[in-house]
Amino acid sequence: MVVRHRIEGGLTDVIGVLEGHRDGRLVVRHADSSRHEIEIAAVTAAKPIPEMPLRRVDVDQLFLTTALGRPAAETVHLGEWLLRASSGWTGRGNSVLPVGSPGMPLSEALERVEAFYRDRGLPPQAHVRLDSPAAAEFQEQGWIDAHPDRSDVLVMHTTLDHVNALPPYDVQLAERPDDAWYGVAFEGPVPAPAPVVLEGAPKAVFASIAVDGELVAVGRGSMTGHWLGIDAVRVLPGHRGQGLAAAVVQGLARWAGPQGGRRTYLEVLESNLPAVTAYRRLGYVEAYRYRYLVSPSR
Template sequence: MSDLSARDIGHRVVVRHRLPGGQSTDVIGVLQGYDAGWLVVRHSDSTLHRVRLQDVSAAKRIPPMPLRPVDVEQLFLTTALGRPAVETSYVGQWLLRASDGWTGRANSLLPAGDPEMPVSEALKLAEAFYTDRGLQPLALVRLESPAAQELGQLGWVDARPEQADVQVMHTTLELVNASPDYEVTVSDKPDAAWYEAAFEGAPPAVAPAVMEGAPKAAFASVELDGRVVAVGRGSMTGHWLGVDAVRVDPEYRRRGLATAILQELARWSGQLGGRRSYLEVVEDNKPAMTTYTNLGYAMAYRYRYLTNQPTS
């Protein structure tokens, strides 16, 4: 007997039901459908379980799955693997990245782990790496981390004082992988229409190498009125889904298109073993922050860029 109704759609539930052989089993997930004599429960791996109401022996709403504490150090490295730079090198365990100057993430030092030498010496090698490539030395540092404090003590300063902090947010796929309200196409390789929607104007020449460089990536898009109006990129690193490059045409914003992109990427990831998701957002981007918070994303950490060569 079910204590559920259509009002419980979107909430986490547990349903005990009889299998064809007569034995009982439980399914736990988010209630996605309740009509025509059937329950539909969406599991954390995006699988849909259809259960006949007449087979239900017990069903009730349960509390949402709490977000497990995140290993910040591990996530810090995971974000780099989800969108690898064109050129990489190491100073001990510190990662140097260069991609012809396009995006801070792809052209900055990631001071994670042990540089296996004094920090001052490691920074000299990093400076030489970027100077040789005609790039401003940058380091992407987690706020209040030991690395941020050490670099500050050695004279590295905020490279972009006019910009807000970047939040890295995380959630579990069970909160995101609902069926989208729009038809979302997912491909393993972006086409010209995807790039046209992802950028204002022509994309930088190095963009395809950066965007398509991950071992396992997906490119989502929504087409309305005969053209692509919303896009996003997903990448898999272990059980983590990284989401980036989410952009909606200004004429089509506030219609839930960004939500649909994230939901379909989460469904893609769940079928590949994805369990958790992260994304990055500048804190003063209030519409994006609202969208992501409503989908269950919460802050893991903040970061900024430091440099030893501040611009005037």
């Protein structure tokens, strides 16, 4: 809503989400997560603003942004393409990102891609946005679905206004994750490349929530321009269904606002219905979906 009120020397407007009112004051939360308390007696006008539909995103730009928010252990440029390798940990960290032009004919580019991954003992793999020209080009060259038994990965986005409410849990933030954070983030041993990948972004933060002294939920946020990327969200099995994942997202969103963040994205398997439902309730909507393709000569 917008609230016009008297201040010393005149009038001013505050635009944000109305969190409530107490002790004769309105509490309005701004997009940068700051909270404004306004004396009701000073209000001259207030009205709700119809919810704006989410602005369309440049999906190619967002596709690249997601890669920059979680860089691989090794990245080599092939024209505008990114060849990424991380000792085999995660598809995203061990696949070519074909955004833009490779700077050479497609057949030659694919030969370079295959050589890059074979030199590292990895299968040649491409990370493609569904229904994109790049996906069609790779498929025309015989590249096939790497995981036909898995669902699509949804990349969802929204504005920080939708997700930066005060979380119902105490969300702790740290510049570097400790052993306890990794113990919740992974079920079993931590893959050797994981710390390099997760801690490799220029601006990242690690969120955690403890209940009764036990760390039970974690997540990671990274800033790329005005985009907050959220990943590595995990809640211990015995504590799921209690709003902890949403609280992690809210805590990260409140960190991002003062950092210049205005929009946020995350990725989730379409088959993970509880997570998809929770993120939609927070205001996330689908931007695009992706899959991995592998070379026919893998």
